[in-house]
Amino acid sequence: MFQFAIHYGLHFGLPLAMALIFFRKLWIRAYLIMICAFVIDLDHLLASPMFNPNRCSINFHPLHSYYAIGVYVLMLLPKFTRIFAFGLLAHIVSDLADCWLM
Template sequence: MPPFLNWTLHLAAPIAVAWFFFRSQWKRAALIMVAANLVALDRVFFAAAETPTNCAINAYPLHTMLPISLYGAMMFLPWLPVRLLGIGLVLHMLVDALGCGL
């Protein structure tokens, strides 16, 4: 996936989810979910093996299955900011998975 499309989806997906599901406070929800993209900073601190697809899933510590499952669990916690962060993290992983050809 071209980098421009990748980062467009990383921004557009959380904003769209916030708009459709959290309409009364969509700006706050979008801000929290977009902030979840900071998880990509693990690419700065950890070197991954070069792959032909440059797939981030399972290549960086915060993009492995254990953290991803914790992000999924966060979506069901009662405190709204944590739930929104979990949704944003899962959306980030889904967009990264699209880049892997999944």
Template sequence: MLQTFVHYANHFLVIFFIAWLYTPKHVWKSYLVLLATMLVDIDHLWAIPIFDPSRCSIGFHTFHSEIAILVYILTFIFVKNKWVRLISIGLIFHMITDAIDCIWSNFDCFQDYFIS
């Protein structure tokens, strides 16, 4: 329950704070851009099953692959357009959020293994 709350709070609430830090005068526009980066999850539709709570997105889905993440990081580093950089920030933060979820899920499995 807490894991799900933290995951979606990162996806929807924390990005508002990122938008505010990035462009305080255009916080709502920035927030909408960051929300749009959630479309990266469209690659979940290609998986069978579409949703598997025990599956780690990082490294499994096309737009969550190591190569895709590298592209997001390189875009942030080398592209100077502030809106493209914001998109890359959103994508990188999305991957961090999903990675936290993977670690948390594996930690729970680790804990269950040693506690029971």
């Protein structure tokens, strides 16, 4: 239960904190864009089984790979993709915390 609370607390709380800190004037829009970064979990559909509570997502699923994370870091550079990149990286940090708690 602790791991579940930490995992989903970070998934929703970290983007909220980032939106309030870095994008104060448009925090609601920034938060919603960052939540849209959950789309990277679609790569779980490629795994068998789709959900395994004892599996670390980082570097297992294609959109959670180290290469993908590098692309997400590069996406911080253009202003056009910055908010979405923050959401992607917040998602990766949340999944990483989940891996550490296993």
